[in-house]
Amino acid sequence: MNSDNLISILRFIFLLLLQSFLLSNINFFGFINPNLYLLFIIVYRLDCNPSVLIILGFLLGLLLDLLTQGSGGHTVATLTISFLRPYIAKFSFGINYKMPTAMLHRSFLSQRLLYLSLIIFFHHLILYSLIYFSFDNILTILKNTFFTSFFTFILVFFSMKLFKEKND
């Protein structure tokens, strides 16, 4: 349990720094910055206390906004997605969704893909809706959401493979 917490803290700090100093400055095709820091929310223990996850999500978004001079979109998006995560997990994995993280790798591929893509898509939708915050920019919001979600998805998927191999 203790080493689990320690790993979580290290992962939190590592993903935060990686996101703010490297990934947020990629500007692939001019506007795509994959948000790998979502990996923290995705792989955080599924059987945890939801309040803890909400607070961690809030802190993660807030620190990221402060480090990258963002307007506050990351805070709201990350907070909301950590609040929604139990519902998304229930929807994707069925009624027995409260399993330890290690189990995540042994679930069906289709369930895992659904879980990942729902979290990533909703996060980016909220993020870009807040950043642009007007109906006139709905096309820009959707364009950014789809492309960034796609690249984040790829990064998160392969990072999870890496984590898994390390664990085994």
Added chain:
Amino acid sequence: MRQLINALLKYKHTLLYLGLLIISLIFLNYRSFYHQSIFSKTALAISSNFNSINQNISNYWNLAEINEKLLLENKKLKALELEAFNRQSKQKFSLNPYEFEVFTAKIIKNSYNEARNYLIIDKGYKDGIEVEMGVISSDGIVGIVNQVTSDFSSILSILHRDLKINAGFKKNGAYGSLFWQGNHPKKMKLLDVSTLNQVVVGDTIVTGGMSDYFPYGIPIGKVIGFEKPELEGYYDIDIELFSNLTQKEFVYVVKNKKIDQLKQLDNE
């Protein structure tokens, strides 16, 4: 009471989420002018509806007092008008009507592909930089100083969706407001130019005299296309900037020495 506590416990996650959401919306409001303006617009729309009824009733009872106040104000405005007229006629003969002080600075961080872009320069209040000074480069304008620390300053780039800058035509002084739509770092829009003025593709756009931050007449860009509406009285003009903000290294910060006086006049 027990039931209330039970209900609270049942929804504690949702309550925690809503509490933190409010905090983050306050944070958002505090960080971004754009969101701030939308929030305050909504709040204003709600409160003004409630207030207007109240106001109408109380106004009726205070009409006599208001009349008297208006008379006093008219008198004051007349005096100001005369003074301004005198000053204007004098200024025509003055060779250097603009009192601007210039500092040089080097850009150390420059963003240009987000909706709201910032720059950071290596001069701070130690070097005399203050908030709300204008920033120009050798071939155009760059932005307005936003925050200052002892050694660094952050600048709102003109490539910032919330920033509007007073700009006009070099040939006849017709002015409008210049802003960035968030698409391309060399293209901007000039709106609010009256259709009474003639516009030709290729016209040069310069900073307007109504801006407190920039001296009059700094070249900004040229007209590459415009739309003239049939009914409404304003053009929709596309501008291409002369300067390429994605490859700037040195900038000049200009200080309007008389900005305090201008602000004072604005407040009165």
